[in-house]
Amino acid sequence: MNGRFTWFNTTSLTVGFVFLYLPILLLVLFSFNESRLVTVWAGFSTKWYVELFKDKAFLDAALVTFRVALLSATVATILGTLAAVVMVRAGRFKGRTLFSGMIYAPLVMPEVITGLSLLLLFVAMGVSRGFWTITLAHITFSMCYAAVVVSSRLVTFDTSLEEAATDLGCTPFQAFLKVTLPIMAPAIISAWLLSFTLSLDDLVIASFTSGPGATTLPMKIYSQVRLGVTPKINALSTILIGIVTIGVLVASYLTRRSEARRKVDELLAES
């Protein structure tokens, strides 16, 4: 049944999306404010962007954040994919329940607890904290998200494709490389993107596990916000929001275009 826009639907959609987007739009708007205040409009200016790029502390934090995110997303995707294969395909083995418990637990664990426990581990091991400890921490919780994303696709994967590959002469490992992985690629890419944004976003766990040498962007933003609201943060937020929005829009445009092409192909094939 195809729906319609009734007055009720239109109203609640409008109210809902205004609620979701208005704060973000205001945030972006006031990043171009001439004044120091983020609540009173005093004319258009890009001076806060200029100031932001002059602030070396922010640039350093951004660099650290991107390096952590790139590295942790990549390792987390690899480990998460392995974990997904284990959960969906490995059958029974000793400690399976514990394994899936450890995959799902971090998803519902409050970040303060994850952060605290990792910090205590690093202290107990006598590791000096900084870039590497943040990265290890991010890998650990991102890999669980990655495992869930990949396994939800792997569950619906048609195993007869792998059987066909072994039937045609592939060992199970070759079949996984030549058939399973390429077909799973979209799920693996979205797992990577999710891990990347999770790492980019994280404040709590990074605060616990970082040391004096390494400050991430969220940590920097947080400490600034505690001191007071400044348009510089608005400017930084606008840049981050812009990057994410463009990324998501491009990704969804690409998937939709390929889906549309697919539909046309299928229609042509049947005619």
Place this chain on the structure above:
Amino acid sequence: MNISPAKKPSTKFLPWEDPKQEPLVRFGNVTKRFGSFTAIDNVSLDIYEKEFFALLGPSGCGKTTMMRMLAGFETPSEGTISLGDDDIGSVPPYKRPVNMMFQSYALFPHMSVEANVAFGLKQDKWPKNLIKERVEEMLSLVQLEQFAKRKPHQLSGGQRQRVALARSLAKKPKLLLLDEPLGALDKKLREQTQFELMDIQEKLGMTFVIVTHDQEEAMTVASRIAVMDHGKIIQVATPEVIYEYPNCRYVADFIGDVNVIEGRLNSRTDSGIKLSWAEGQNDISISNNTERSADENACFAIRPEKVHVTHEEPLDADNRIQGEIHDIAYTGNLSTYYVKLSNGIIFKAQESNRRRLANREFTWEDKVWLSWRNTAGILLD
């Protein structure tokens, strides 16, 4: 594609009747268990070279497990499976000269038609030019040359089915397994494809094993059929024998339609044996199954199309019973009459509708006579 009219009867192909012939595939007392469930129960079976062999049965009867053991996806719990002189019971699928066409076709969605067909050849490290040649040969066999560059989702169901066939044939397997190969096609296309499959099998001189639950499909394509139930093979024979001489009620019931009458055998005459089945009714005389002795309980089975319906009593018929038409199922080419006998049994009789509907001679509640020759039916346990 040319449709050849069934198999040519001129060249008799009956290797299973020749004691000197060695079977290509031999199941020796094979049992397969999944946990406590026995999927295959002590089955022995021979399949000969160039046969088109059908494993037929309802879902869960074990036919798919038989095929998966041939492909190597399952290993038997007990017994041996040999291919030629080799015991292949525990050889992994990628080392067997056996290929399979999957029910879902299992075409690799990220590869073109060409790459799908070439997949197995590349895996076997064929030289490039030979691969190219073989792929072209296979695609022309299934008439898909112009679709070589397409991806599977750009093909219709029938075309996908043919790519799957080409891919599984490309490696020249000693044995080709077909798992419900036509299940996803609509009826018209399925019938046409059945003949194409038979043509290809004959042209290539290969051994095909097909798994199906569709008895018509099995009857059409197969040289022999194994009817399975609950992990056992009930009967292995040519389609004609399966249909005309089923060895038990299960097979008779599963293949086609049948009337079954229970009774007791009595007097033996020169022309056969008689079955008494109801008070006040004539005994049924049967001239087949004469090895059965008198004073035994038995079932008489007869196909509806072998029973004639008439208004007048056919005095020259070997067997005749009176009844009343209870229902008529008109299916265009045929009419099936459900005739109620005096003891309440419903007996099916089929007549082909040579005349137009308006001129049909029988209608509901007509008193009619059913008659058949004494060679038309058989006795079962």
Place this chain on the structure above:
Amino acid sequence: MDRKFGRFLLIGLPYFWLLVLFLVPFGIVFKISLSDVAIAIPPYTPTFDLSAGWEGLKSLISGLDFENYIWLTEDDIYWKSYLSSLRIAGISTILTLLVGYPLAYSMAKAPSEWRPTLLMLIILPFWTSFLIRVYAWIGILKTEGLLNQLLMFVGVVDEPLQILNTDTAVYIGIVYSYLPFMVLPLYSALEKLDGSLLEAAQDLGCTSIEAFWKVTFPLSMPGVIAGSFLVFIPAIGEFVIPDLLGGSDTKMIGKTLWAEFFSNRDWPVASAVAVLLLLLLIIPIVLFQNQQERAQEAEK
């Protein structure tokens, strides 16, 4: 042999990683929650001395006690933060449901060519930084902020309301941040709904409002439950929202833990708070899992 080794590696690698970086840390948290605070590095005693071996372990165990847990029950700030976390999470969940349901319903009833776009609009904020989205509300809710300017301009209030640094601000923050978690399960439950069911209900004499309460709402219950848990569970342990939007009297357990750790540097008490928070979360998590399993069973 080769395949067995491959399998061992496949299972072993992620398993080992999670054991070392997820399970072992919990053991440590639990152990430290039984220790005493000390002015040392690390700031707790006793510490485990590997070289002392078995004797060391024995003396370690004898040094542990439940003192910190007793302390937690005696000082009312802790159990007040637990209760207040539950209350704030509960109220926010209900508010999120009230905001999310009409939104999800309208999305599910929108023309089908619009639905992917609407769905993307719901998911998009989820990809943008949580911290930034919370930050955006500070400028709006401040005493001299945009909301107060608007209210005073319209004439609803004469002097600015104190919204920032109150529980109200925390509710708004949680509703705003977790709205996608509520809308997505609701939407997928409502979108599956067969339109002919509503037509059947109306055919049998329901008005469309009655049909909603008797057919649509009961059938969307799995979505309601899933969405509520998805908001409630993370809201309990939330730190950023109460810290940035809440006031000094907004007590939430995540915030208390943070303060105990970073400000008071009392690691053993912070660990004890963490252990109790975990115990508090187990109940809703187990309930949620049971509900999910039942929903999956029902789909089969």
